[in-house]
Amino acid sequence: MRVLLGLLVGLAATLPVPAVPAAAAPVATVTLTPAVAHPGGTVTVTGSCGAGVPTATVSSNAFPTPIPMTSVNAVLTAHATIPPGTAAQGYTVTLTCPGGATAATTTLWVVSVVAPGGQAESTPAPGPSAAATTHGPATGGGGTSGTRGGLILAAGVAAISAGLVLATRRRRA
DSSP, X not given: OHHHHHHHHHHHHTSOOOOOOOOOOOOOEEEEESSEEOTTOEXXXXXXXXXXXXXXXXXXXXXXXXXXXXXXXXXXXEEEEOOTTOOSEEEEEEEEOTTSOEEEEXXXXXXXXXXXXXOBXXXXXXXXXXXXXXXXXXXXXXXXXXXXXXXXHHHHHHHHHHHHHHHHHHHHO
């Protein structure tokens, strides 16, 4: 029994101490509705800089000036009008949180309108993720992403070792 106890104490001393996760920084997001618009049209920009942040700024080369965002039902919101004559292409839209840190970006696709006489201007095709943000959603760590894998492995090794010690003792008796 002393051998088994010594083995378990020695094994426990070599186990890694699980790291305490640091507090996660708030994840910033920005989305556009619609993500594809015509010159002269208006888009709604929504986003977040984390809980309790009441203002931010959104900017793009598709807008004449940076646009202030305000909190509406705990969601940062702004409306942006694309000036007539804006070239048809993809434009990066950047949400900037208070303190000047660029927090998130997405793409606004400006498409052409049919000109008088029926001639359409050339329009680039939106990419596969026209409204995707640069950051994923804050969905938590998931059930299998914990740091207890080392503990489970150590418990398994200890159980196998104890079984081997008991089997060896029975053979001697």
